[in-house]
Amino acid sequence: MGRNAASERLSSLDGQAPESTDFANYFCTYAYLYHQKDMLEDHKRTGAYYNAVLQNRRQFHGKVVLDVGTGSGILAIFAAKAGAKKVYAVEATDMAKTARKLVEHNKFGDVIEVIQGTIETIELPEKVDVVISEWMGYFLLRESMLDSVLLARDKFMKPDGAMYPSHARMFMAPIHTEVGSRRNTEFQGSMEGWAEFIQEMQSFYQVDLECLNDTFRQEQREYYLQTAQWCDVHPSQLLGPGTPFKSYDLGKVTIEQIKAGIEEEFEMDVVEGGPVHAFCGWFDVAFRGSDAHPADTPVTLTTAPDPTGATHWGQQSFYVVPPVECSPGDMLKASIKVDRRKDNHRLLRVEMGVSIDGQPGSSRQLAWNIE
Structure with a gap:
């Protein structure tokens, strides 16, 4: 769909977002069923949420649940299936109308209340026990939807409530690729x-x-060399294991910490011989409940390279030209900085410093945009 048509369709939202241009550009895609289908048919994604909810019925039964960015309403329906007493399903776009239709058709209208609006502007009549959301973007943080999820947590969740997912990690690994x-x-x-x-x-x-x-x-x-690319990396392309360089406890991290970006140092082992043509980034999220209400059956959703194929998030490849020449057993020392782009806060800028441990003069300074 063209941008004008999408903007017209969003006009019914009555200016609920303070930045109309950002609102139209970001939310317009999610207003259409074809995009919801793309996400729903990612069975690694949808299946992980289904298992996280239905295998932890005790954490949802009789509880009040808030689904942030419900889209088609699928997570709200999972929560209702698990016995939730009440589910508030919040959706900014006209997809809320489709969600209501799906909820009624599946006979959950007495449990699920679909609210059209942004989490920043809506109000709820009560506090919730669980905040559930599928907020993750490319390289975890693209789209900046986590801001809204944490706002929902701070605004609406009970002190002993649980986040689904509850934890997140970011990974990086050296890879071989001809791209x-x-x-x-x-x-x-x-x-x-x-x-x-x-x-x-x-x-x-x-x-x-x-x-x-x-x-x-x-x-x-x-455009060609400093823009990260969506990719479906096969595990055989990995020159070493993925290193987790950042982790988040979503029950505790603050919005200010998320907005401040990432600055971390870490190491990557090169098990196979180089050259390193790119660095591959991915993430995972875990559904563990909270300290007060731990999950009976913890579930992890990973976007790591998989021989059966990628999730719809894929991985992000950060190309290195010319490549880093490495030998088996080398260790790469890295520093990484991830910030929101100044021209669009929903996009990311990634900077890395990389050197081969014990090899003077091997230091490289690299930078990429995530569009």
Whole structure:
């Protein structure tokens, strides 16, 4: 669907979001059933939530549940199936109308109340025992929906309540891939095309564009070489195990800590010989309940490289051109910084410093955008 059509469809939301442009750009995709289908048919995703709720019925039975960003209403329905007394299903877009239809059709209308609005603007008549949400974006934090989930926790959850999921971790590993080399070739081809273009402009119109060379090169470098890519990495591409470099307890982390970004140092083992063409990032989330109400059956949803194929999140590949030449047994010392982009707070900027332990002069400074 085009942006204009999406914006028109969202006009019925009565300006509930303070930043209308961000509201339209971010939420418009989720207003359409085709996108909900893409997420629902990711059975690793949907199955993990189903198991986390239905295998922990005791934590949901007779409880009040808040589903943040309910979409089609599927998580609210899972909670109702587990015996929840009341489920408040909050959805910002017109998908709320579809969720109501699905709830009624499955005969949960007496339990589930679908509320159209943002979590920042709605009110509930009571505190909740459980906050459930599928808030994760690429590389975990893209989209910044976690802000709204933590706001819901602080605003509506009882002190001994439980978050589903309750914990999250971020991973990085060195990988082998030919894609980085191919994108470098595409970058070089783009620059050759630019050189031909400025010659034509000089020849046809007597206008010299050479003063724009650096700007165009930087623009193309960022696009081809400094933009992370969605990928489906096979475990055979891993040159070493994934290293968890950041973890979150979602019952305790603050919105301010999330907004502050990430600055961490960690190490990655290179078990197989290099070269390292890229670093691969992924995440997992765990459903463990809370200290007061621990899950009877903890469940983990991982987006790690899998021989059976990726979740809809895939992994993020951060290409390194030229590659880092490594030998089996080398250790990569890394520092990472993850911040929200200044031009769009829902997108990310990732910076890494990497060096081979014990090899002076091997240090590299790298940066990528996550679009």
